[in-house]
Amino acid sequence: MSQAGGRMSRRKLFGLGAAGAAVIGAGAVTTRSLLEEPPVAHAASTSDPYPFYGGHQAGVVTPAQDRLHFVAFDVITDKKAELVDLLQEWTAAAARLTQGKEAGAFGAVGGAAEAAPDDTGEALGLPASGLTLTIGFGPSLFDDRFGLAGKRPAPLADLPKFPGEQLIPEISGGDICVQACAHDPQVAVHAIRNLARIGFGKVSVRWSQLGFGRTSSTSRAQATPRNLLGFKDGTNNMKLEDADLLRDHLWAAGADGTAWMAGGTYMVTRKIRMTIETWDRASLAEQEQIFGRDKGEGAPLGRKAEFDAVDFAAKGPDGQPMIKDDSHVKLAHPSNNGNAHLLRRGYNFVDGSDGLGRLDAGLFFIAYQRDPRKQFVPVQMNLARHDALNEYIKHVSSGLFACPPGVQDAGDYWGRTLFA
Template sequence: MTQINRRRLFGLGAAGVAAVGAGALATQTLTEGTAPAAADATAAPVPFYGEHQAGIVTPAQDRLHFVSFDVVTKERAELIDMLQEWTAAAARMTQGKDAGTFGALGGSPEAPPDDTGEALGLPASGLTLTIGFGPSLFDDRFGLKSRRPAALADLPKFPGDDLRPEISGGDICVQACAHDPQVAVHAIRNLARIGFGKVSVRWSQLGFGRTSSTSRAQATPRNLMGFKDGTNNLKLEDAAMLRDQLWVAPSDGAAWMAGGSYLVTRKIRMNIETWDRAPLSEQEQIFGRNKGEGAPLGGHKEFDEPDFAARGAGGTPVIADDAHVRLAHPSTHGGARLLRRGYNYVDGSDGLGRLDAGLFFIAYQRDPRKQFVPIQRMLARSDSLNEYIKHISSGLFACPPGLRDAGDYWGRTLFT
């Protein structure tokens, strides 16, 4: 078993004490099935330690900085050493502290500071950092080939995919969510700094305006097409459903992943200008919901159960056979569900006066082969929304369980 050196253990321990104190002050325990307290959620820290990683069922924050790294070191020991340093820094930053022991202003003035400093004076802002390991990490470099879970099978090519390899995949991902974009960017910047020479950034994505609710305490947000998104999303209060659909069980075949979850990302560009010229009635038929309330067509309230058997004039379905809500509904996929926590993005324009904008889709699940893959296969084949969207990047990662205490580190269950 790899030992954590004294300096890093000190960093972890200090952050661990902070985490316990902050958790007590906020009276907020984001474990399975527990709703957040009514404290100032936009400033308060989220506990770093627990059975599951924070940033999955944590009530979705408003801002995202997602990054995918390629591992450039060839040494297993160096990779583990970096993961330990990352863990110490993450434990501190999620509690509103500097990334390193000496911070942005301490230490030797002749040496680079331990923290880049742009988050000085800012609160924790609900920062969560969630790590995942991509299929490419399980090659011959680090002796992990035999530890690749069967559920981490490469995603198939779906009809209509226009994936760009340079913004897809990666060995390791880190998802930073916070209520302040500067806090999220600061966290990723400092992890990249710590990892210099061992990892390099493959691609990254900024996101704003969460497009899903992960708690019943949150209102359903809207995507850039103006529709409420993720009405039927899994919620942190759904304890039994989370055990069945979200968390990997010891019986699933990869012991090191027990308590973890599998992450799928898809960058979905929207043809915004074309969509904006579509009639309201067409937009609502495509989604199968009305645009104002978000109710399924034929219903009255957002959370009304869709009636897929309902017929309108001439016997045509009220909710069309190719409507998004019908094709994505759990009843169409044997009850399979996803926990979505995606974000809107706008990456400027494409040089032709068109917005480069859309949805950065993020979904967690127990087994992508049984959840995301069949759902996306049907959507890619039949969804009428496909006329207005294009999938341009894709990622798949195994997110291990949470950290037990200050002596633990990201990836310990994989590498030991």
């Protein structure tokens, strides 16, 4: 049994060694340089791996991949040492999986025939596909089970109830979350499946969500994608190239008052169901007024190109503002929310039909920030109260998680700074 808060045990460190070597062999920069705030690498192709080690977790400013498998776990052990052991085992597996390796040292077919395999096997032969795994700790983890109450960060304050939300408790919250992003859905599902397998008896899956078609760009090298309402989504998103914005609005710092979160960030998730069929009957003019952008180019109304600055003073031929006060773009704009910026990393979802002939579809919203109280909460409150888009959407799930700093090297593990 490992010591809570210590470096990774020799057993888990041995299991991680091959993955660590794979990182170096793949041409990644060294751990030392990663800890000195390097630029995030762009994979040469969608098959290639991203580095696992670094000062920040991958999967935040990493150029957004095409597929998502997100899971929230409840911790079912009441032993702190078992939880730390699990985090160490998960880290070892994550380091291997993100480099296109199998979850365990013996893999799906290399162990004893009488024992369960070290990997489930459905990703055999598949490349890394840009897989990133990002972990976060929910407010419920900081109760009296593991002595963590005094380490709960102030920004991890429970979200308020927003007007109009219809949250389903069974698909909200969770002690721990893991976000798996990849270009191949089988790779993302395989990663989550193996973490759940490793966690058997210590954690149980609370809820999960599959996503396709990223709805945000996190790099200027990426084109802006579209949501299921047909509009470009996340045009003004923070990008990995925005060093000053990331420093001020994304990454937690020691000066924020929680030393163990320095280099980390805070994640908010919202499952937003869209009434697709009703929206599809709305006129183009109404749709564009609701968003405040044209549907084709994505330009702010009154302008020509997607990235033109929004002009809230622009008037139409009738003398009325081109961009309405209840438009989505105006209500979400930093200038109307105390200069609050978010790094969005959401995905479209379609979960079949609802039994009434309507698609169960919408947006699985994910946003990262330095302090949700100052960023997500004011923006969402503004939208919940006034957004014309609310006629066509409803929020049914919510999550809030503290994502710790990155894993430094093969002897480190997810959340070590919390348990130190």
